[in-house]
Structures are given as structure tokens and as C-alpha cells.
Amino acid sequence: MNIQPHIHWQTPAVTRHEREQRYQQRGRLLWLTGLPGAGKSTLAFALERALFEQNKLCYVLDGDNVRHGLNSDLGFSEADRHENLRRIGEVAKLMVDAGQIVIAAFVSPYHSDRDRVRHMFAAADFDEIHIHCPVHICEQRDPKGLYAKARAGQIQGFTGIDAPYEAPQQPELVINTELLSVQEAVLLIMETMELNTASS
Numbered sequence: 001m002n003i004q005p006h007i008h009w010q011t012p013a014v015t016r017h018e019r020e021q022r023y024q025q026r027g028r029l030l031w032l033t034g035l036p037g038a039g040k041s042t043l044a045f046a047l048e049r050a051l052f053e054q055n056k057l058c059y060v061l062d063g064d065n066v067r068h069g070l071n072s073d074l075g076f077s078e079a080d081r082h083e084n085l086r087r088i089g090e091v092a093k094l095m096v097d098a099g100q101i102v103i104a105a106f107v108s109p110y111h112s113d114r115d116r117v118r119h120m121f122a123a124a125d126f127d128e129i130h131i132h133c134p135v136h137i138c139e140q141r142d143p144k145g146l147y148a149k150a151r152a153g154q155i156q157g158f159t160g161i162d163a164p165y166e167a168p169q170q171p172e173l174v175i176n177t178e179l180l181s182v183q184e185a186v187l188l189i190m191e192t193m194e195l196n197t198a199s200s
Contacts, residue, residue: 034107040106043177056195071084081113090120133176
């Protein structure tokens with residue numbers, strides 16, 4: 001990272017601890033990773049709704065949504081995918097520092113990219129959640145028609161078809177969306193991550 005010498009970090013007037021005390025929660029990042037069609041976005045937004053109903057300050061960073069604005073200048077080359085996740089990690093870091101629970105839903109197929117984001121955070125602030133679903137089930141769902149386009153050769157480098165997905169080796173949690181309903185998965189995340197307590 002090339003930070004210019006005339007740029008200095010400004011100390012906030014309100015600390016993270018003060019914000020967390022005010023919100024009665026702990027800022028943290030929940031990183032949902034999995035194949036396209038595994039259910040990441042569906043779970044992320046359902047979890048956001050469940051947390052919101054408990055008066056939690058939370059927000060979803062979704063892969064498609066972010067590419068409409070912040071990362072609209074990026075394509076899907078290897079370098080652009082790395083930069084996409086780097087930017088997301090930096091945004092999430094700011095939000096966690098603001099005391100928010102951030103739910104990130106990204107395919108993020110490579111160990112190295114996910115580890116790079118993890119290393120931006122204190123250990124207690126980052127949880128990797130593998131949204132697991134067999135590729136043939138994801139392909140049957142194909143909510144955006146992307147697998148069909150990849151099979152037809154209209155999309156190159158599509159994760160799960162002609163590009164690899166490196167499953168997490170030691171995630172904090174694995175959610176199998178082939179077996180669990182959305183409601184069951186949300187409950188499991190909230191219980192495992194202790195998100196249903198006042199000081200989460």
C-alpha cells in the first residue's frame with residue numbers, strides 16, 4: 001500500500017467502544033462465502049432483517065450491489081477480483097469500527113483473498129461462514145441464469161464451471177443450504193455467532 005507522506009490518520013472524536021456501548025452490540029464482520037447460487041445473498045438479507053428486528057445496527061454488503069456503485073469500475077479479471085475484495089474489506093473495516101455488524105456476501109473463491117480480508121481485522125472481529133451447497137444444486141437453482149450462460153460459453157471464468165472455488169478450510173461456521181431452510185440457517189448463525197445477545 002502506497003500512502004503518501006502528507007496523509008495522516010485522524011483520531012476520531014468518538015471511539016469504537018463508545019459507539020458499541022451506545023448501540024449495545026459489538027462491531028464485527030460476518031463474511032459469507034460460497035458458490036454462485038448457494039444462497040449467500042438470501043441468507044445475508046434474511047439475517048439482516050432478523051438482526052434489525054432485534055434493534056441491531058447492521059448492514060449487508062452484497063456482491064452485486066457493490067458493483068453497481070463503489071466497484072462499478074472493476075471487471076472480473078483476476079486483478080479486478082482481488083481489488084474488489086480489498087475495497088470491500090476496507091469499507092467493512094470502517095463500518096465495524098463504527099460499531100456495526102457487517103454481513104458480507106461474496107463468492108470470494110480464493111483462500112488468499114479471504115485471508116487478506118481476515119488479516120485486516122482483529123481475530124474477534126471476523127467470522128468466515130461457508131455457505132455450502134453442491135454445485136449441481138446451485139446449478140439447478142441458477143436464479144440469475146449464470147450457470148446456463150457459462151455452460152453455453154457466454155461467460156468465461158465462471159466459478160464452479162471453468163474457474164475454481166477454494167472452500168474454506170477452517171471456517172467459523174458451515175451452513176449447508178441443501179439441508180437447511182433460510183429460517184433454520186439464520187437461527188443457526190445467530191446462535192453460533194451469539195448475535196441474539198445484548199452485547200453481541
